[in-house]
Amino acid sequence: QKEVEQDPGPLSVPEGAIVSLNCTYSNSAFQYFMWYRQYSRKGPELLMYTYSSGNKEDGRFTAQVDKSSKYISLFIRDSQPSDSATYLCAMRPGAGGTSYGKLTFGQGTILTVHP
Amino acid sequence: NAGVTQTPKFQVLKTGQSMTLQCAQDMNHNSMYWYRQDPGMGLRLIYYSASEGTTDKGEVPNGYNVSRLNKREFSLRLESAAPSQTSVYFCASSGGLVYEQYFGPGTRLTVT
Numbered sequence: 001q002k003e004v005e006q007d008p009g010p011l012s013v014p015e016g017a018i019v020s021l022n023c024t025y026s027n028s029a030f031q032y033f034m035w036y037r038q039y040s041r042k043g044p045e046l047l048m049y050t051y052s053s054g055n056k057e058d059g060r061f062t063a064q065v066d067k068s069s070k071y072i073s074l075f076i077r078d079s080q081p082s083d084s085a086t087y088l089c090a091m092r093p094g095a096g097g098t099s100y101g102k103l104t105f106g107q108g109t110i111l112t113v114h115p
Numbered sequence: 116n117a118g119v120t121q122t123p124k125f126q127v128l129k130t131g132q133s134m135t136l137q138c139a140q141d142m143n144h145n146s147m148y149w150y151r152q153d154p155g156m157g158l159r160l161i162y163y164s165a166s167e168g169t170t171d172k173g174e175v176p177n178g179y180n181v182s183r184l185n186k187r188e189f190s191l192r193l194e195s196a197a198p199s200q201t202s203v204y205f206c207a208s209s210g211g212l213v214y215e216q217y218f219g220p221g222t223r224l225t226v227t
Contacts, residue, residue, distance in 0.1 A: 004157075008155055033189065034214050034215075042220060042221075043218030043220050044205075044218050046214070046215045046221060049215070050136075088157060088158065090158075092214070102148075103160075105157040106157055107155055107157040108157050
């Protein structure tokens with residue numbers, strides 16, 4: 001079983017819809033939780049990050065972490081065609097130890113927002 | 116500021132051939148990484164270098180070698196390419212922020 005599981009989709013929604021993207025994980029040592037966005041034929045780029053549990057909002061994007069359930073989510077409000085991309089969750093343990101600096105990625109969810 | 120650059124962008128190899136993928140960053144980052152991305156598998160870490168002069172294996176190191184040539188450059192070598200190494204390869208670097216990695220544009224490799 002993978003340490004991080006993410007539904008690959010694809011997910012297709014109409015413009016203006018609320019999108020929910022999710023990942024589950026098994027490693028309780030994970031402390032940093034990130035969402036990367038990858039446009040077609042490009043490298044991923046950091047969209048948002050959260051440390052430990054809680055919510056974080058940035059414009060139309062909200063990241064949630066529930067460490068008790070080992071579950072993270074990314075919500076996109078008022079989705080736009082420009083949001084069409086692959087969204088990858090990523091996680092890593094806290095500072096120190098041999099895993100420092102290494103990210104573990106989910107499989108990525110392909111999202112299409114159609115006008 | 117170019118960020119992370121990778122060469123070549125595309126490559127086709129025959130089974131058994133060797134090649135080196137080049138990566139360079141101009142952000143003065145200490146850490147650099149090589150990933151492969153396959154459909155349905157996400158990004159998998161091949162090797163990483165926490166700082167100049169050090170390298171370590173990631174999740175899928177078999178069939179690859181790396182060299183951290185200096186602080187800027189981190190190369191990935193395939194000694195004897197196999198069809199299973201057909202993939203998109205990404206190089207990344209990170210500096211002081213533990214959660215952010217900057218990725219290059221990728222190299223699309225096909226092994227026939």
